[in-house]
Structure formats: structure tokens, C-alpha cells
Amino acid sequence: MTKKNTRNTKGRIISAAWKLFYEQGYENTTVEDIVFDSQTSKGSFYHYFNGKDALxxxxxxxxxxxxxxxxxxxxxxxxxxxxxxxxxxxxxxxxxxxxxxxxxxxxxxxxxxxxxxxxxxxxxxxxxxxxxxxxxxxxxxxxxxxxxxxxxxxxxxxxxxxxxxxxxxxxxxxxxxxxxxxxxxxxxxxxxxxxxxxxx
CATH class of the missing domain: 1.10.357.10 (Tetracycline Repressor, domain 2)
Incomplete structure (x- = not known):
């Protein structure tokens, strides 16, 4: 169960990031935008990625x-x-x-x-x-x-x-x-x- 939730959280962050990169451009997308769109938290984001470039x-x-x-x-x-x-x-x-x-x-x-x-x-x-x-x-x-x-x-x-x-x-x-x-x-x-x- 935990493994599935972990995958879902990371997957939601990745999916949201690439959707936003396409819609508003990489430079105009912030970590805050990604966190909001993925319905996760900043803590979750930085648990998997050390910044936007890592995506x-x-x-x-x-x-x-x-x-x-x-x-x-x-x-x-x-x-x-x-x-x-x-x-x-x-x-x-x-x-x-x-x-x-x-x-x-x-x-x-x-x-x-x-x-x-x-x-x-x-x-x-x-x-x-x-x-x-x-x-x-x-x-x-x-x-x-x-x-x-x-x-x-x-x-x-x-x-x-x-x-x-x-x-x-x-x-x-x-x-x-x-x-x-x-x-x-x-x-x-x-x-x-x-x-x-x-x-x-």
C-alpha cells in the first residue's frame, strides 16, 4: 500500500510538471505551481526532486x-x-x-x-x-x-x-x-x- 501511494505521489508530481511545462513553458512554471497542480506538498516534492531541473x-x-x-x-x-x-x-x-x-x-x-x-x-x-x-x-x-x-x-x-x-x-x-x-x-x-x- 505504501509503495503504491509513493508511486502515485511521485507520478502525480511528474504528470503535473510536464503538463504545466507544456501549457505555460518551463521557465514560467514554479515548484509552487507543480505542487498545487499535483495536489501534493512541498515536502513531497523535495523528497523526490532537488529542484525543477531534476524533472x-x-x-x-x-x-x-x-x-x-x-x-x-x-x-x-x-x-x-x-x-x-x-x-x-x-x-x-x-x-x-x-x-x-x-x-x-x-x-x-x-x-x-x-x-x-x-x-x-x-x-x-x-x-x-x-x-x-x-x-x-x-x-x-x-x-x-x-x-x-x-x-x-x-x-x-x-x-x-x-x-x-x-x-x-x-x-x-x-x-x-x-x-x-x-x-x-x-x-x-x-x-x-x-x-x-x-x-x-
């Missing part, structure tokens, strides 16, 4: 919450490639409509400069567990190539998504992330299908 590393948590929601809506009849396309499209639509480009750029910059923990690469994240599950099932059903280990497929796909995000930030959002990924991700994923399933 920049929690965007991975927001992504993982979205993946947990998407897991409930995955079509069980869809093959592994179809599931990955769906997850990519829905997450990128959420990013494009709910995470400011400035904040995403800031997060990716901190990950490049971080000496210790890199949140986006944390293999214990729900994101990586879900990808491993899809890749493993896909191989067993013959939907994904078997000459690559599951972890290699997961790494390749995760690198593809990060590359798209980095390029979108470098390009300062001059194109639609969702539309571009929607066109290119299916082509990329064809390379992970067994050779006999690849379209000529």
Missing part, C-alpha cells in the same frame, strides 16, 4: 506511462511489425502535441552530457520490457528475423526512434514528426522481417 530527466517516465496505456489498446491480432508501428505512431503523436520542442531538446541535451544515469537508455524501463516482449513473440511466430538476438532487435528499434527524435529537434520541428515517422518507420521495420516476408 527534466523524468520525461522517460511520461513516455513509459503512455506505453502502459497503449499496451491495453494493442491489437492482439496484429503482427510484431504492426504493433511497433502502432506504438511509434501513438507515442510520437503524443510528443508532437503534448511536449514542447524546447523541452524535448533540453532533455536530449542532458542525456548527451550526463556522466551517470541516462534515463532514455535504462533497460529496466517499461519501454524496453515491452519491446523485448514484442520482439520475442514476433520471433517465435516467425514475424521477425531469427538471425538477430532479441536484444539486438530492441536496440536497433530504440536507436531508430531516438534518431527520429534527435533529427526532429535538430531541424527545430520544421516537419511533422508523426507524419514523417508514419512514412519511414514501416520501411525501416521491413528490414527486421524474415527475408521471405520482405516485400521486393
Amino acid at each position: 527534466l530527466g523524468t520525461l522517460a517516465n511520461v513516455f513509459d506511462e503512455k506505453y502502459e496505456e497503449l499496451l491495453e489498446t494493442l491489437d492482439p491480432e496484429s503482427d510484431a511489425v504492426g504493433k511497433l508501428i502502432y506504438l511509434n505512431r501513438e507515442l510520437f503523436a503524443m510528443i508532437e502535441s503534448g511536449v514542447s520542442l524546447e523541452l524535448l531538446t533540453r532533455l536530449l541535451s542532458t542525456q548527451l552530457l550526463a556522466k551517470g544515469e541516462k534515463h532514455l537508455l535504462d533497460r529496466s524501463r517499461f519501454y524496453f520490457r515491452l519491446l523485448r516482449q514484442i520482439a520475442s513473440e514476433g520471433q517465435k511466430k516467425g514475424e521477425l528475423r531469427r538471425d538477430l538476438p532479441v536484444n539486438e532487435i530492441v536496440k536497433t528499434y530504440a536507436m531508430w526512434e531516438r534518431a527520429l527524435l534527435y533529427d526532429w529537434c535538430l531541424s527545430e520541428g520544421e516537419y511533422s514528426l508523426t507524419d514523417y515517422s508514419g512514412r519511414m518507420t514501416p520501411r525501416f521495420l521491413e528490414s527486421l522481417r524474415p527475408v521471405h516476408l520482405n516485400t521486393p
Whole structure:
């Protein structure tokens, strides 16, 4: 019970923070705003975070919450490639409509400069567990190539998504992330299908 309450408190703080960052900008959002919006206390806030900047590393948590929601809506009849396309499209639509480009750029910059923990690469994240599950099932059903280990497929796909995000930030959002990924991700994923399933 305590563990659940702890997770809920931290989760409420993170969710409120990113909602406010998007609505009123990072610089204009105060710790007091976050505490008020999350219906928590300053003591709770500083128990989990040493300041507003510490929240920049929690965007991975927001992504993982979205993946947990998407897991409930995955079509069980869809093959592994179809599931990955769906997850990519829905997450990128959420990013494009709910995470400011400035904040995403800031997060990716901190990950490049971080000496210790890199949140986006944390293999214990729900994101990586879900990808491993899809890749493993896909191989067993013959939907994904078997000459690559599951972890290699997961790494390749995760690198593809990060590359798209980095390029979108470098390009300062001059194109639609969702539309571009929607066109290119299916082509990329064809390379992970067994050779006999690849379209000529």
C-alpha cells in the first residue's frame, strides 16, 4: 500500500510538471505551481526532486506511462511489425502535441552530457520490457528475423526512434514528426522481417 501511494505521489508530481511545462513553458512554471497542480506538498516534492531541473530527466517516465496505456489498446491480432508501428505512431503523436520542442531538446541535451544515469537508455524501463516482449513473440511466430538476438532487435528499434527524435529537434520541428515517422518507420521495420516476408 505504501509503495503504491509513493508511486502515485511521485507520478502525480511528474504528470503535473510536464503538463504545466507544456501549457505555460518551463521557465514560467514554479515548484509552487507543480505542487498545487499535483495536489501534493512541498515536502513531497523535495523528497523526490532537488529542484525543477531534476524533472527534466523524468520525461522517460511520461513516455513509459503512455506505453502502459497503449499496451491495453494493442491489437492482439496484429503482427510484431504492426504493433511497433502502432506504438511509434501513438507515442510520437503524443510528443508532437503534448511536449514542447524546447523541452524535448533540453532533455536530449542532458542525456548527451550526463556522466551517470541516462534515463532514455535504462533497460529496466517499461519501454524496453515491452519491446523485448514484442520482439520475442514476433520471433517465435516467425514475424521477425531469427538471425538477430532479441536484444539486438530492441536496440536497433530504440536507436531508430531516438534518431527520429534527435533529427526532429535538430531541424527545430520544421516537419511533422508523426507524419514523417508514419512514412519511414514501416520501411525501416521491413528490414527486421524474415527475408521471405520482405516485400521486393
